[in-house]
Structures are given as structure tokens and as C-alpha cells.
Amino acid sequence: xxxxxxxxxxxxxxxxxxxxxxxxxxxxxxxxxxxxxxxxxxxxxxxxxxxxxxxxxxxxxxxxxxxxxxxxxxxxxxxxxxxxxxxxxxxxxxxxxxxxxxxxxxxxxxxxxxxxxxxxxxxxxxxxxxxxxxxxxxxxxxxxxxxxxxxxxxxxxxxxxxxxxxxxxxxxxxxxxxxxxxxxxxxxxxxxxxxxxxxxxxxxxxxxxxxxxxxxxxx
Ligand SMILES: O=C(O)c1ccccc1NCC(=O)[C@H](O)[C@H](O)COP(=O)(O)O
Numbered sequence: 001x002x003x004x005x006x007x008x009x010x011x012x013x014x015x016x017x018x019x020x021x022x023x024x025x026x027x028x029x030x031x032x033x034x035x036x037x038x039x040x041x042x043x044x045x046x047x048x049x050x051x052x053x054x055x056x057x058x059x060x061x062x063x064x065x066x067x068x069x070x071x072x073x074x075x076x077x078x079x080x081x082x083x084x085x086x087x088x089x090x091x092x093x094x095x096x097x098x099x100x101x102x103x104x105x106x107x108x109x110x111x112x113x114x115x116x117x118x119x120x121x122x123x124x125x126x127x128x129x130x131x132x133x134x135x136x137x138x139x140x141x142x143x144x145x146x147x148x149x150x151x152x153x154x155x156x157x158x159x160x161x162x163x164x165x166x167x168x169x170x171x172x173x174x175x176x177x178x179x180x181x182x183x184x185x186x187x188x189x190x191x192x193x194x195x196x197x198x199x200x201x202x203x204x205x206x207x208x209x210x211x212x213x214x215x216x217x218x219x
Contacts, residue, residue, distance in 0.1 A: 005186075023205040027081070030060055031144075033085070037197035058078060060073050064088060065084070105130050108122055109134030110131060110132070123159055129164070133149040143189070154181050165186050170188075
């Protein structure tokens with residue numbers, strides 16, 4: 001079994017936490033973006049986070065949050081990471097890290113080579129990066145759109161900090177995505193749902209099995 005760590009984003013119900021634990025996920029993401037079908041209030045997230053056992057890291061996903069929102073969330077939700085998934089600057093990433101004393105995962109959206117310099121800029125200040133597909137123009141959500149980016153953009157690249165591959169990953173394509181990019185951590189939201197915001201335990205288990213399957217040797 002390959003040592004691939006899986007983050008599932010957008011849990012909304014207690015049974016979602018159970019499904020992650022059963023399947024062996026490494027990270028559970030709680031989404032605080034109000035327009036998302038995966039949105040949870042801080043009070044709901046607290047209940048879910050309290051159900052997470054040690055070994056399942058709890059991540060708060062926020063989009064361009066002000067301090068008031070982060071104060072509200074961090075006051076009641078036990079967290080292991082803050083994930084910044086908007087247009088935050090490197091300076092804001094550093095500020096959030098310092099103010100809340102939590103490691104920050106910064107999402108970076110890619111659609112072309114022009115986006116690659118952002119990776120180095122955020123590597124310098126964030127604890128981890130989440131390398132995702134850039135949301136299409138006019139999309140309602142800045143992430144969680146179920147769309148992959150061209151993995152060849154990052155094939156063969158290596159960075160000094162941990163990172164997660166995201167964007168349109170499914171049980172059918174995750175092995176190829178890992179083989180092409182060298183990712184050891186992967187993140188997804190939509191492909192493990194039966195409807196937007198409703199996680200499906202069978203899809204979660206199938207995805208994690210596929211992600212952690214030993215790679216087929218290529219001759
Ligand atoms: O999932 C959302 O609804 C969402 C809303 C606003 C900002 C980010 C959001 N998701 C971020 C994630 O970390 C997703 O897991 C990532 O973008 C991959 O999503 P998917 O392509 O659906 O697997």
C-alpha cells in the first residue's frame with residue numbers, strides 16, 4: 001500500500017467523519033465559505049471536529065477571511081490547520097499564521113505556466129500548499145468545482161515543503177495524477193459526493209483505496 005495521505009474537504013454531517021475514519025483519511029476539511037453547498041457554521045464544525053480522532057487533522061477552509069471570522073472560528077473549533085482558499089497575499093498568509101498560531105495551507109490555482117511563480121511565492125510563507133485547478137471565469141466557487149488542471153504543468157517539479165494535489169481528482173484518475181506529479185498528498189471534495197455537499201462513504205472508501213494502491217510498474 002502506498003503511503004499517500006488523503007484530505008477530504010467539505011464534511012457536513014457526523015457520518016462523514018465516521019466515513020473518513022473508516023477509510024483512513026488523513027485530513028478532514030470544514031468549509032466556511034457561505035456560498036458553498038458544503039458550508040458549515042462554526043457551531044456545526046465544532047461538533048464535527050470534536051468527533052475527529054487523533055490522526056485525523058482538522059482543517060478550516062476559508063476564503064479571504066477577515067480577522068473577525070477567523071476569531072469566531074478559532075474560538076470554538078479545535079483545529080490543526082487553516083486553509084486559505086481565496087486571493088490572500090503572502091503577507092496575509094504570514095499574518096494569519098502569526099495571529100492564530102496554526103499552520104496554514106495556502107491554495108494556489110493553476111491553469112497555465114503563468115501561474116507557477118505563485119507556488120514559489122507562497123512556499124516561502126505557508127506551511128503547506130494545496131495546488132488546485134484555477135476556478136473557471138464566472139464560477140460561483142473558487143474551489144470544489146470537480147475540474148482538473150493539466151498535471152504536466154507540475155510534472156517533475158519538487159518543492160521544499162509539503163503540498164497537496166487537488167482539482168477534479170476521482171478514484172479513476174488519482175493513480176495517474178500521482179504518477180505524473182509525484183504528489184504524496186491529495187485533496188478532493190466533489191468526486192466523493194452523491195449530491196453537492198452530501199458525502200458518500202462508498203465513494204470515499206473507493207477513492208482512498210485507489211489513491212493508496214501500489215503503483216503499477218511501467219516498462
Ligand atoms: O468545495 C467547495 O465548495 C469550496 C468552496 C470555496 C472554496 C474552496 C472550496 N473547496 C476547496 C477544496 O479544497 C477542494 O477540495 C478542492 O478545490 C478540490 O475540489 P474538487 O475538484 O471538487 O475535488
